Amino acid sequence: MKKLGVDLKKNIDFIKDSTGYGPDLVIKEMIISNNKINIVFNEAVADAKFIDRFVLNYLSVEEKKIKKGDIFEYLRKYIPTHKTTKLDNFDNLFYSLMSGFTIILIDGYDEALALETKAQLDSGINETQNEMIFKGPKDGFSENYQTNIGLIRKRIKSEKLFLEEFILGTKSKTKVGVMYVDDVVSKPLVKEITRKIKRINIDAIINSNYVVELILENKRNVLSDYIATERPDTVAFNLLEGKIAIIVENAQNIIIIPTNFFEFFHSIEDNYQKVINANYTRVIRITAFMISILAPGLYISLVTYNMEALPDPILMSFASQRAGVPLPTILETIAMIFTFEILKETDSRLPTAISSSLSIVGAIVLGQAAVSAGLVAPITVVVVAISGISGMISSYMDMRVGVRIWRVIFVILSGFLGIFGLTMAGFLFLITVSNMKSFGVPYFSPLAPFNKDSQSNGLAITNKRKFKMRDSLTARKNQYRTGVR
Amino acid sequence: MYKLKGVFIVFLFMFFTSGCWDYYELNDMSIVTAIGIDLTENGYLITLQVANPSQIAGGESGNGGDEAATVTYEKEGRTIGEAIGNLMFQTPRIPYLGHKQILLVGDEAAKDGFYNILDYFMAHTQTKKIFPVVIVRNGKANDAIKILEPLEKNTALNIKGMLETTAINNSMISNRKLDEVLICLFTEGRHPSVSSIEITNITEKGEKTENISTSDPESMLIIRGSAVFIKDKVVGYLSDIDSLGHSIARGTVNTINITFPCDDKENFGTAIISRVKRKHETIIEKKEVKGKVNVKGDVAIVEYNCKLNIENPENIKKVEKQINKEIENIVSNTIKTLQEDLKSDIVGFGEYIYRYMYKDWKKYKDNWDEVFSKMDIEPKSEVKITSVASTKKVIKDVKNDGKEE
Amino acid sequence: MMEKKNNVISSFQLFVLCFQLIPALFVSVGLSVIFSLSKQDTWIVSIISAIIGVIPLLLLIYIINYEPKKNIFEKNQILFGTIIGNIINFMLFVYVFLMVIIVNISVVNFSITQYLINTPPVVISTVIVLVATYAVICGIETICRTVEAITFIAIPIIIFIAINLSFQFDFDFLRPILTEGIPPTLKHTFLFISYSHTPLFLLLIIKKDDIVDKERYKKFIMWGYFFGMFLSFLVVFLTLGVTYPKIAELYRYPGFYVLRKIGIGNAINNVENILSMHWLYNSFIFLMFGLYFVSVYVEKIFKIKKKKKLNIAIIILAISSIIISRNAFGNPAIMIVFFRDVLPYFVFGVLLGLILLISIFIFIKKQKKNKAA
Incomplete structure (x- = not known):
């Protein structure tokens, strides 16, 4: 923590040495009222036009008006930027310099002024591209920290929406903000989360999930215990339920904790429709999830272990289809699952121009040619395709990738022991899911500690939850939406 | 947690190296659709009718053509189990008895007693279905199975369909399934009765596909009346009308x-x-x-x-x-x-x-x-x-x- | 964190636990033994035993109520002093471990004869015990939540079975009623109670303080008991009514055999393998809870503090139960004899006697306290 010295030249030399004096570091010298002033900023992150037009202009025009006296105090009070801070040590100076601030160093003073002149280095407010809904607003978060906070604040204009900020990451020095509604959330939870955030020790926070994964305990589970969303209305709804949002600079996704298993099958659109229609959709989503996990395993165990459970015409049809196929059923299913995953993965990483032709190749090769060549049975393709498509039903990416491993575990165990193995795999899944806890809220609630009040937004949503009451597990203080503010 | 994972991985290797124990591929099994039991001097003669799936199945993987939809195998043995075991010499696949079947019992075997038959079929694990029983009235089950008829490609579905339509429309059918026979045997005060079928015009042509290629087959199976038991042996047959009367009374x-x-x-x-x-x-x-x-x-x-x-x-x-x-x-x-x-x-x-x-x-x-x-x-x-x-x-x-x- | 307490159990979980534990011993030879003794009156036996069996349940609740912060082992030490308390604890431990082995054997036998014929029994036993061990390592909370989740899967299956079978039900099969008179029926009632109440003794391990809403737990346990007995009654009733009582005597697993009769049209037939899984759930829950019981005892005896050592101890217990269960009984006939003659008197009788003893001592202690105060 080297402090600034009084000598201007020494300060400037130190700055040049430490940063390597790259071409984007601009040091401008001026003389105002016989005081030597150096203006330092980084051209890449500071808004150069703003500096030209306002700061340098002011300094050059007002030069005559600046009397002899405390030029530092004068500049601090009258310079026309909205945020000025005093700096006295080099750590803060470098942080401000690299964040886009303009530093004014005056000879003879051991403090410097930092002016907020950040450039806008992102895309502005975009449309949401990853979570599509029909009926609601379509603005989404971008990589700009202030804009994200602004999008939330404009939906909850209450003064009780608090924001606490931390700076994490020794090299990246990323700003991390924690937002919560003070008269709904439970204070011990907030204290716990902030305490854990302060203890994070890592070199860079590249994306928002780093923050969460460092404070939560379930690192080895495949199902995630936080929601990462890019929609402000989801965040606003959940904040009012008593949850906590974590906003990270340069990250487009905002994290909401704590969460439970069934939240992954909710979508904010359920609140924008009539309750019964929304429940119908929710039933379809949960059924699709179960189909996605169970279908290949059930197919294998029915075809190889428990053939009598199949109806007659299906049995004959399967038997004739499998007549020429080389691989045994279980290996064939695993091969098809992995092929499907390969197809999905290549399709998602390629640019649009190539991916459309690739999907045609995949469809023809897998769908037609492999079946006609006798490599796989058509029924296996059908089962794996249904399972794969049903697995994408969740609105959040974490659940989509989480089901893949469980599907393979189910397939292996049911190929090993039939329906018995399928049941064992089901038990394993239930035990793992019941074991997870997301900040005191058990992961499988409201189904597994059966909480009758929380059922209003567990599997199905009810009018009571939408209009009158909040979630009783997380909104500890204030459970009524109606009435007194 | 690590140890559990280690054990699990060991299991995976076990699975891949030693094979599974109850794992049967569908194309390693032959699906038996009808079983016929006849009496011989030494024991029993078993006739199995096995379905040829490519002829029966829908979809694009079946071949058309002249193949018969079913194949018949027969063998003798001292008990039913031994006879079925002896059949392995003939079939290239394991007979899978667990699927829809019908049991045809010849006239003499029925008169000899049903206990052995019930013992094998109700206690054996693989035959999990409860299937209908008919008694062949004037001949051997062996002959009845071999008759091919159009409309339903194998005998089992044929007879089963006949039983069902008659039951619904005419009610001239009595006990149909094997477990009902068992229940009757255990009930005190009632003897079982089972439907019976008859082969018309037993000729050689009935066993060939020529039988189906004309619209007027020469040999056919028809349902006629029912058989009456005392305890487990058949003592006589009722005609159609009498079966109707029995159904009404029962x-x-x-x-x-x-x-x-x-x-x-x-x-x-x-x-x-x-x-x-x-x-x-x-x-x-x-x-x-x-x-x-x-x-x-x-x-x-x-x-x-x-x-x-x-x-x-x-x-x-x-x-x-x-x-x-x-x-x-x-x-x-x-x-x-x-x-x-x-x-x-x-x-x-x-x-x-x-x-x-x-x-x-x-x-x-x-x-x-x-x-x-x-x-x-x-x-x-x-x-x-x-x-x-x-x-x-x-x-x-x-x-x-x-x-x- | 929200709650600083660990091991939080809710009353609803107690309800579900009672409901699932009671039929746990029936999946093995329990049903066939009772059918062979009291043929068509088994349903009457089940109703009477539901009514009479409330008495041991009340004793259990009385014991749980006393000294809310301690589990059964510590309570025994307070009541009887150290030496006799240790002996009684050891007896409880041995009996529960015995029951874990029995359920192990019965599950394996059931699976071998019905689903997986050629698989070596060790594999089946290992898989199910290891999955149960994993749950025990995670703690009592996980066990209770898993039990709840399993129940939500089991209830639609049970409703489906009940609705389907009730269409094929024939009241005439239940006649003639009471062919043998009342006294044999009472004897069979004792047999039935011994099958259904032995798993309930596992509930003693729960400390009353761990239950979240303490005021209502008694009501929930009673409701769970009645639901569990109703489920057993339903199984017995439907098996008798749909298949004939003498056939129920014939088969080794009549509860499984009756599921063969379920069918919807031509499509869903012979789904008995899938539907009979709900028997498996009961046994699995029993295994989880039984292993937890013995692990608490081991933790107390050897004074294990670290969690890793406790996990190793649990795994050792589980593997030893697998090994013993493979070598215990020579042939299945001995097991039937065990269930008919040994279990009701030597296992359940002793446990019931212990419960009576503990209750009497609690009563005496409370009287002493009242007199002293």
């Missing part, structure tokens, strides 16, 4: 198709009786055992060739009386046959005593069949004509200008 009817004569005994009418409710009971009065059978139902007249004008309410009552009389005739004929010729109570009067008057049953337990053959049983039927035909008069009447002759 109560396994859905709809009855009755043809009744008119007053002049030359023309007939046909009626369909649905929603049949029946009750049979045994009454013991002063050491005399009597039986009663009550039948009620709703009648719809299908065809009426008599001369009565059915618009007249009194005439309707006459027609009802005729129908009732016909039903009572059928039932009493059946019971007479049972009492005199076969001496076996398959209706269940003894069962009634066992269930409702347990203390008295102990007296009759040992010689119930003789008591049954001397019993006095009166059937009574009270069906009502409920639905009216769509024409108000019989067409013949309109032609004759409504004059009653």
Whole structure:
């Protein structure tokens, strides 16, 4: 923590040495009222036009008006930027310099002024591209920290929406903000989360999930215990339920904790429709999830272990289809699952121009040619395709990738022991899911500690939850939406 | 947690290296659709009918052509299990007995006794289905299985379909499934009865595909009546009409198709009786055992060739009386046959005593069949004509200008 | 964190636990033994035993109520002093471990004869015990939540079975009623109670303080008991009514055999393998809870503090139960004899006697306290 010295030249030399004096570091010298002033900023992150037009202009025009006296105090009070801070040590100076601030160093003073002149280095407010809904607003978060906070604040204009900020990451020095509604959330939870955030020790926070994964305990589970969303209305709804949002600079996704298993099958659109229609959709989503996990395993165990459970015409049809196929059923299913995953993965990483032709190749090769060549049975393709498509039903990416491993575990165990193995795999899944806890809220609630009040937004949503009451597990203080503010 | 993962990975390797134990691929098994049992001097002759899936299945993977849809294998053995085991010499695949089947028992094997058959099929693990049983009336099950018929590509579905259609439309069928035979055997006071089929025109051609390529096959299987047991051996057969009477008395009817004569005994009418409710009971009065059978139902007249004008309410009552009389005739004929010729109570009067008057049953337990053959049983039927035909008069009447002759 | 307490159990979980534990011993030879003794009156036996069996349940609740912060082992030490308390604890431990082995054997036998014929029994036993061990390592909370989740899967299956079978039900099969009179029926009632109440003794391990809403737990346990007995009654009733009682005597697993009769049209037939899984759930829950019981005892005896050592101890217990269960009984006939003659008197009788003893001592202690105060 080297402090600034009084000598201007020494300060400037130190700055040049430490940063390597790259071409984007601009040091401008001026003389105002016989005081030597150096203006330092980084051209890449500071808004150069703003500096030209306002700061340098002011300094050059007002030069005559600046009397002899405390030029530092004068500049601090009258310079026309909205945020000025005093700096006295080099750590803060470098942080401000690299964040886009303009530093004014005056000879003879051991403090410097930092002016907020950040450039806008992102895309502005975009449309949401990853979570599509029909009926609601379509603005989404971008990589700009202030804009994200602004999008939330404009939906909850209450003064009780608090924001606490931390700076994490020794090299990246990323700003991390924690937002919560003070008269709904439970204070011990907030204290716990902030305490854990302060203890994070890592070199860079590249994306928002780093923050969460460092404070939560379930690192080895495949199902995630936080929601990462890019929609402000989801965040606003959940904040009012008593949850906590974590906003990270340069990250487009905002994290909401704590969460439970069934939240992954909710979508904010359920609140924008009539309750019964929304429940119908929710039933379809949960059924699709179960189909996605169970279908290949059930197919294998029915075809190889428990053939009598199949109806007659299906049995004959399967038997004739499998007549020429080389691989045994279980290996064939695993091969098809992995092929499907390969197809999905290549399709998602390629640019649009190539991916459309690739999907045609995949469809023809897998769908037609492999079946006609006798490599796989058509029924296996059908089962794996249904399972794969049903697995994408969740609105959040974490659940989509989480089901893949469980599907393979189910397939292996049911190929090993039939329906018995399928049941064992089901038990394993239930035990793992019941074991997870997301900040005191058990992961499988409201189904597994059966909480009758929380059922209003567990599997199905009810009018009571939408209009009158909040979630009783997380909104500890204030459970009524109606009435007194 | 690590140790658990380690054990799990060891299991994965076990799985891949040693193979699974109960894992059967579908194309390693041959799906048996019908089993026939016959008696020989040393034991049993088993005939298996195996389905050829590519001929039966839908979808694009079947071949058309001249292959028969089924193949038959037969072998002898001292017990049923040994015979099926000996069949392995012939089949390239493991016979899979767990699927839909029908059991055909030849005439002599049925007369020899059913206990061995029941023991094998109800206790063996792989045959998990409960399947219908028919007895081949005038021949061997071996011949019956080999007959190919069109419309259903294998015998099992064929016979099963026949059983079902007859059961629904005519109700001339009694106990159909193997486990019902077992239940009857354990019930005190009732003997089982099973449907029987008959082969018409046993020729060589029946076993070839030529039989199906004409629209008038030479050999066919038809259902005819049922077989009557005492304990587990077949003692005789009932004709079609008698089976109908038995169904009515026993109560396994859905709809009855009755043809009744008119007053002049030359023309007939046909009626369909649905929603049949029946009750049979045994009454013991002063050491005399009597039986009663009550039948009620709703009648719809299908065809009426008599001369009565059915618009007249009194005439309707006459027609009802005729129908009732016909039903009572059928039932009493059946019971007479049972009492005199076969001496076996398959209706269940003894069962009634066992269930409702347990203390008295102990007296009759040992010689119930003789008591049954001397019993006095009166059937009574009270069906009502409920639905009216769509024409108000019989067409013949309109032609004759409504004059009653 | 929200709650600083660990091991939080809710009353609803107690309800579900009772409901699932009671039929746990029936999946093995329990049903066939009772059918062979009291043939068509088994349903009457089940109703009477539901009514009479409330008495041991009340004793259990009385014991749980006393000294809310301690589990059964510590309570025994307070009541009887150290030496006799240790002996009684050891007896409880041995009996529960015995029951874990029995359920192990019965599950394996059931699976071998019905689903997986050629698989070596060790594999089946290992898989199910290891999955149960994993749950025990995670703690009592996980066990209770898993039990709840399993129940939500089992209830639709049970409703489906009940609705389907009730269409094929024939009241005539249940007659004649009471052919043998009342006294044998009472004897069979004792047999039935011994099958259904032995798993309930596992509930003693729960400390009353761990239950979240303490005021209502008694009501929930009673409701769970009645639901569990109703489920057993339903199984017995439907098996008798759909298949004939003598056939129920014939088969080794009549509850499984009756599921063969379920069918919807031509499509869903022979799904008995899938539907009979709900028997497996009961046994699995029993295994989880039984292993937890013995692990608490081991933790107390050897004074294990670290969690890793406790996990190793649990795994050792589980593997030893697998090994013993493979070598215990020579042939299945001995197991039937065990169930008919040994279990009701020597296992359940002793446990019931222990419960009576503990209750009497609690009563005496409370009287002493009242007199002293």
